[in-house]
Amino acid sequence: MKSETLKLENQICFKIYTAEREITKLYRELLKELNVTYPQYLVLLLLWEKHSLSVKELGQRLFLDSGTLTPMLKRMELNGLVERKRSEQDERSVIVSVTEKGEALKEKAECIPDQLVDNIPMGKDELTILNKTLTSMLEQLQDHSK
Amino acid sequence: MKSETLKLENQICFKIYTAEREITKLYRELLKELNVTYPQYLVLLLLWEKHSLSVKELGQRLFLDSGTLTPMLKRMELNGLVERKRSEQDERSVIVSVTEKGEALKEKAECIPDQLVDNIPMGKDELTILNKTLTSMLEQLQDHSK
DNA sequence: AGTTATTTAGTTGTACACAATTTAATTTTA
């Protein structure tokens, strides 16, 4: 009885591991035209909303640390999508803001959520339940990782 | 109405992306003693069951290609966990088999599923639903990625 | 004020993950 639960947990972890890569693969196609990766797209989603955020704030929202963000933001800067400059109030902070070129991608990206839905056709009820389950799962995982 | 679904899909993708990293982080702790990563642990799970599998078979089961597997298996070989040798029937294939040292890890790994469950305490019903939902989601994603 | 502790990015090193290409072996087919 317990062992079934064990196997189920194991399977779920593997499926999340696999699903993440399949989702990234799907985004890779959808984002190819924009020449950005999925994590870069996530950064842009935030900057399209707020225009400017510190590396720390980006990290808090995306659950990524500077070891991941710094080189990624440098690549985005190199591609002209964002600007990075030290905060004047607090020289420890680096403020990342979206450039005109980065802003221009917003329109091109408008169709992405629609295409996403086309590729993962699921009922709204099912989506709602999945969302809720993942949320509580994440809370537990993140609680523990502190 | 549609736009809610769009946002939901987006959120779910982000949550799967995040959950995958949290799960990997959890496994990293649990596997530290064994000195293997989560993907390496997945390889070992298969080899504990079958003893020998070709790179192709491993790839089919884990949905990984040789670009990922070859260097990973070489690291595992370097650590003495597996052996790699060309198949005699078909010189294109490389057969990966678990060594004694790799086999010995099986006992140490016995407690991992239990510890996993301790860290993600979810009801069995919820787990069952989550498993089913992820399965159908994966099928659709993998159907499309061909 | 001066010292200590904390915070914020950046750096270094390791390990996936995958697209694209290459190489060698095996099948298929003309």
Next chain:
DNA sequence: TAAAATTAAATTGTGTACAACTAAATAACT
């Protein structure tokens, strides 16, 4: 059977992820 197509790994190059560490700035404390 010889040429063409396919298959299986390996290789190359790019981009995350993250642990561990460093450097600089700010905050907290005595």
